[in-house]
Amino acid sequence: MxxxxxxxxxxxxxxxxxxxxxxxxxxxxxxxxxxxxxxxxxxxxxxxxxxxxxxxxxxxxxxxxxxxxxxxxxxxxxxxxxxxxxxxNEHVVEYLVSRRTRFSDNLNRQNRSHDGVLIGHRVMEAGDRVSRALQIQPTAQVSVLDILRKAEGRPLSLTTHYFPRPRFAGLHETFRKTGSITQCLGAHGVADYFREETRILTRQATSEEARLLGLPRHRPVLETRSVNVDELGVPVDFGITRYGGDKIELVIKTFLD
CATH class of the missing domain: 1.10.10.10 (Winged helix-like DNA-binding domain superfamily/Winged helix DNA-binding domain)
Incomplete structure (x- = not known):
């Protein structure tokens, strides 16, 4: 101690x-x-x-x-x-949600060290929820990346990203090299992308989420479900992010790019 x-x-x-x-x-x-x-x-x-x-x-x-x-x-x-x-208590991270939401920019703005670890990836059928978000058929294939992000060496968020295939086939290999979703999308032809929608809810953490985020089993998580689109308005990423509720403060900036 x-x-x-x-x-x-x-x-x-x-x-x-x-x-x-x-x-x-x-x-x-x-x-x-x-x-x-x-x-x-x-x-x-x-x-x-x-x-x-x-x-x-x-x-x-x-x-x-x-x-x-x-x-x-x-x-x-x-x-x-x-x-x-x-x-x-840990310092709460102020996380801006705007038209151009970027994890690295949010943490750099507060002079916080950060990194992201790919803890899993797979290919699957989109299903109903993901297909609606990405505007594709439920039977279409998507690449799925599970990423644990840390701030100051401590777990901050756990995100599951869904990317439509074949456009983003092999994205996990790019993430392993860059550690950045922005750079991954850029390597696959997306010069810029924008936040179209963010939904926010709270729920009970699963035992696996609690373990990865370092939370007590009974503590709720703050969950965001977001859709990012390219410059033509085509969905390129549907992300479900779970945060420890006492580690994050979401700030909605309506007119901030």
Whole structure:
């Protein structure tokens, strides 16, 4: 745990509380923990010590600690996960959805490192939902790419892309080389593309989605279903993206290219 020095006597931490001060002990504990978080002694996504451990550090009862943690949770500094503990919240990624939505541009704008990993690909019949989105026959073949994207080294989104064949046959090989959907489409003759539609919903994560995104099983995901078209208005990509709801803030820019 990055916030602790195992060679420091735990009783030394009692100096953080002024028992003669008018400020309640729970508020002093909350302030002390907030300082630890702001200084980076507890990293984003890190689990805080258990309530019993914090109670021992500060020589208070668990109820006092629980109230301090509840205060931090109300201020969105930490989150509580049933059966797992209390974790420092990660920075939320602001993700612009506009006529020209690009994953890399969104992350570069915020000076965040990012990458995408192809975790699966296949060829299948479009079926009803995909065929409607891509305006093709349900029996037409599509190339499917499953991509796990990370920001700052942590899972951010899981996207399943559907591309009509034969126009985009072999797209997975291009993605392995470039790691970019924009470059993939460019290599297959699409000089530019535009977001025609984005639908947003929430639902329960599947066990596989929770595992890949590093989420508790009970936590919902934010799902977007989007259609991108080329310069002639022909659909080139139908994507279903799942985000951890506490990791992303979607910003809809109606008039932004």
């Amino acid at each position: 990055s916030g602790l020095n195992p060679h420091v006597d735990e009783s030394d931490r009692r100096f953080l509380l002024d028992r003669s001060h008018r400020s309640p002990l729970w508020r002093q504990i909350a302030s002390a923990l907030e300082r630890e978080i702001v200084r980076g002694h507890f990293a984003r996504g890190e689990r805080l010590p258990a309530e019993s451990t914090l109670a021992k550090w500060y020589s208070v009862n668990r109820h006092t600690v629980r109230r301090a943690l509840s205060h931090l949770q109300e201020r969105a500094l930490v989150r509580s996960e049933k059966g797992r503990g209390t974790f420092v």
